Amino acid sequence: MSEPLKHKGRPVPYIAAWSGETVQQPPLIATGEGVAYAGPTPGRGSDGVLWQLWGLKPGAGEPLWKQVHGPRQRRAMRKFLCQVCGGPADRNEQGWLWLLEDDRAEGAKWPNGHMTVHPPVCLRCAPLAARLCPHLRRRGAVPVRIGDVILDGVYGQRYYTAPPGLGLLEGEQDVFLMGNWRTKWVVGGQLAASLSKCAVLDQAEVGIETPAARAAVRR
């Protein structure tokens, strides 16, 4: 069983960046193949994506609670690791355990077809993830079993070509589909997964407090 790193006694999620880990982005240039790093720096990964380059020093400095460390996020997505402790995520015959923002109002099909950049969780860390992740805390976390996961998206920064001499223009930050031509113009930060064969669970099944229950405790 893996243990999350701690800072001043508080567990720090595996995918959180630390202040000692900086983004090392070389200058960008436009090429016939899309955006690229200038100079003798690593280019696209085997997946065809130009990934943002990060220092790797987990535990160095202060945790940056709201900033995701790209390479650890991608490792967790590819290997189905818990986003909190970095150990194996929980899986049973219904699939992997995921915590999603509560968007059940979208309809009965939700979250089938939904895309997420948040890696799965293990059973032990599920209640902790619901408390630690800002987006889950705000909206409420719903545990879901996911039978089919396809890593087919890149969350990143889009660039556009500018008139000669002006370099590149920063566009939107969004999720782009792998293999789409637009993705050649993106510096990737995180992997996104499309979810299907989903079964929504009861929050109590994995020991998660609902926002209503939290409010009741505060009163």
Ligand SMILES: [Zn+2]
């Ligand atoms: Zn865990």
